Amino acid sequence: MFTNRLSILLAWLSTGIPYAALAAKNDTSQVLSRNSLPPDGKWFNRIMIVMLENTDFDVAAKNQYFTDIAKRGLLLTNFYGVTHPSKGNYIAQVYGSFEDLEDDGPKTFAGNNLVDLLESKMLSWKAYQEDYPGNCFPGNTDLYFEKHNPFITMENVRNRPERCAKIVDASELDKDIRMDTLPHLIYFTPNILNDAHDTDISFAANWLKKFIEPKLANAELMDEMLVVITFDERESFNSSNDPDNKVFTVLLGKGIQQLPNGIDSTRYDHYSLLRTIEDNWELGTLGRNDTKAYPFKNLVPLIDLAQKELGEDDF
Numbered sequence: 001m002f003t004n005r006l007s008i009l010l011a012w013l014s015t016g017i018p019y020a021a022l023a024a025k026n027d028t029s030q031v032l033s034r035n036s037l038p039p040d041g042k043w044f045n046r047i048m049i050v051m052l053e054n055t056d057f058d059v060a061a062k063n064q065y066f067t068d069i070a071k072r073g074l075l076l077t078n079f080y081g082v083t084h085p086s087k088g089n090y091i092a093q094v095y096g097s098f099e100d101l102e103d104d105g106p107k108t109f110a111g112n113n114l115v116d117l118l119e120s121k122m123l124s125w126k127a128y129q130e131d132y133p134g135n136c137f138p139g140n141t142d143l144y145f146e147k148h149n150p151f152i153t154m155e156n157v158r159n160r161p162e163r164c165a166k167i168v169d170a171s172e173l174d175k176d177i178r179m180d181t182l183p184h185l186i187y188f189t190p191n192i193l194n195d196a197h198d199t200d201i202s203f204a205a206n207w208l209k210k211f212i213e214p215k216l217a218n219a220e221l222m223d224e225m226l227v228v229i230t231f232d233e234r235e236s237f238n239s240s241n242d243p244d245n246k247v248f249t250v251l252l253g254k255g256i257q258q259l260p261n262g263i264d265s266t267r268y269d270h271y272s273l274l275r276t277i278e279d280n281w282e283l284g285t286l287g288r289n290d291t292k293a294y295p296f297k298n299l300v301p302l303i304d305l306a307q308k309e310l311g312e313d314d315f
Helices: 004-015 019-025 057-061 064-071 086-095 114-120 172-179 201-216 270-280 302-310
Strands: 046-052 074-076 125-129 167-169 185-189 225-231 249-252
Touching (some): 046 201, 057 064, 064 201, 086 114, 086 270, 114 125, 114 270, 125 172
Parallel strands (some): 046 185, 046 225, 125 167
């Protein structure tokens, strides 16, 4: 597992430095050389994003399972897709722009993207795609669609085999959990049935329950992880410029601040998700729409969680 709290505590124990001073800086460089390791995150050390499809906020909010799971985390009641149709919303999450894309065609995107930011800090990533054929496949199948895989549309991922190899079939996720080889960024796309695109919210809810519940129940897996369950866009719209493109989004994990009503009504969108990842690991930005996006609020710093778990009031 990741080492944020452990490394800080080991540093404290081995030096006698007052823990408050060390923790406040969140800096173990006085005792541990970590130049060869990826940085610890501010709020989480791993993030899992689960993408669902084409559902109005109110439709998801009326489904019993989505209502139940929202009560266990934080419901973002003012989270918006950034365009229509689907593809641009996925692209926005990793590219910081959709470049006025108005269809789901096979357009690719040049320039820096989230992968570049992550790898510059030695942070790992994988895109887990249900029914993905593998081998940098650029097209569609009966159940897998390129438009729902933003990484394959990044030219410096598609054209680099070592990066493209990190786009895998979704079945690899459980293997990585068992082997303790999960990346820092887990991007999970269900197939065209399980994501509600060609079915409905009840079908997607049944799939999600079977998929996510074992993971939420795994305390070791969930340690220092943020889970984001969201939709790309609402179903009903008249044009790509849709001011009412609100989608159901839930945050789950120990690092979620417990609010009285379990609701965050701050205005967010898919760029906010990208900005949250950037700010968590101090990656900088891509210089596009992520620069003006608001990261998620109500996330508890890992150092605060460490202090709480140790049960110490005065470090």
